[in-house]
Amino acid sequence: GAGVSQSPSNKVTEKGKDVELRCDPISGHTALYWYRQRLGQGLEFLIYFQGNSAPDKSGLPSDRFSAERTGESVSTLTIQRTQQEDSAVYLCASSRAVSGANVLTFGAGSRLTVL
Amino acid sequence: KNQVEQSPQSLIILEGKNCTLQCNYTVSPFSNLRWYKQDTGRGPVSLTIMTFSENTKSNGRYTATLDADTKQSSLHITASQLSDSASYICVVSARNNAGNMLTFGGGTRLMVKP
Numbered sequence: 121g122a123g124v125s126q127s128p129s130n131k132v133t134e135k136g137k138d139v140e141l142r143c144d145p146i147s148g149h150t151a152l153y154w155y156r157q158r159l160g161q162g163l164e165f166l167i168y169f170q171g172n173s174a175p176d177k178s179g180l181p182s183d184r185f186s187a188e189r190t191g192e193s194v195s196t197l198t199i200q201r202t203q204q205e206d207s208a209v210y211l212c213a214s215s216r217a218v219s220g221a222n223v224l225t226f227g228a229g230s231r232l233t234v235l
Numbered sequence: 236k237n238q239v240e241q242s243p244q245s246l247i248i249l250e251g252k253n254c255t256l257q258c259n260y261t262v263s264p265f266s267n268l269r270w271y272k273q274d275t276g277r278g279p280v281s282l283t284i285m286t287f288s289e290n291t292k293s294n295g296r297y298t299a300t301l302d303a304d305t306k307q308s309s310l311h312i313t314a315s316q317l318s319d320s321a322s323y324i325c326v327v328s329a330r331n332n333a334g335n336m337l338t339f340g341g342g343t344r345l346m347v348k349p
Contacts, residue, residue: 124278153337162341163279163324211278223269224337226278 122146124227126212132233133202141197141230145214150192153224155211156181163211169195202234237262239327239340247346252315256343258308258325266330270299270310273322273342282310282323315347 125144145152154166165179169189189195209231213224239260248254267286271279283292283299291300298311325340
């Protein structure tokens with residue numbers, strides 16, 4: 121596609137439920153990032169995928185968070201047993217490669233509200 | 236620890252006025268610095284990217300400067316428009332092979348009033 125597509129755009133869930141967020145990167149972009157942005161806050165790194173290499177999971181805040189990516193295509197971010205503190209916008213970004221001056225292209229984000 | 240600090244946190248200016256946003260970083264080894272604009276409810280969009288050897292770069296009414304010695308960058312907006320109201324994020328990239336080599340600043344929230 122022309123841009124990074126994320127779904128759902130908005131998700132309201134009850135505390136304790138699991139949620140799955142989806143990211144479709146730009147075709148040909150080998151690098152994919154997930155970030156979390158709480159209201160009025162900066163971007164917080166969660167996880168990074170590069171091709172078939174092992175993902176960098178160093179930003180995941182707890183074992184309730186996990187992410188998968190199939191090859192160089194779609195990625196899903198799963199949050200299990202959601203807590204109110206998980207309420208945030210989850211942004212996905214992709215780029216052609218990890219190094220150099222490659223620019224990240226961001227999706228519009230998935231806004232998660234945990235009641 | 237790599238850090239990026241932006242100032243001011245928020246700024247209100249009148250339409251037509253100029254403004255300058257600041258970014259200080261302690262990222263090493265430095266690779267490049269990018270400014271992104273994030274409209275409310277949207278993902279960030281790249282404005283400029285600057286490498287070590289570049290001192291200034293313009294993109295329309297946006298001009299970014301970089302002083303690699305003092306590790307400071309600024310984003311100057313000329314003749315502001317209402318559509319400039321957004322968050323401006325400074326992102327510094329470290330020169331290594333790790334995936335998480337990007338350090339994000341907290342952003343400056345700019346509001347342009349008529």
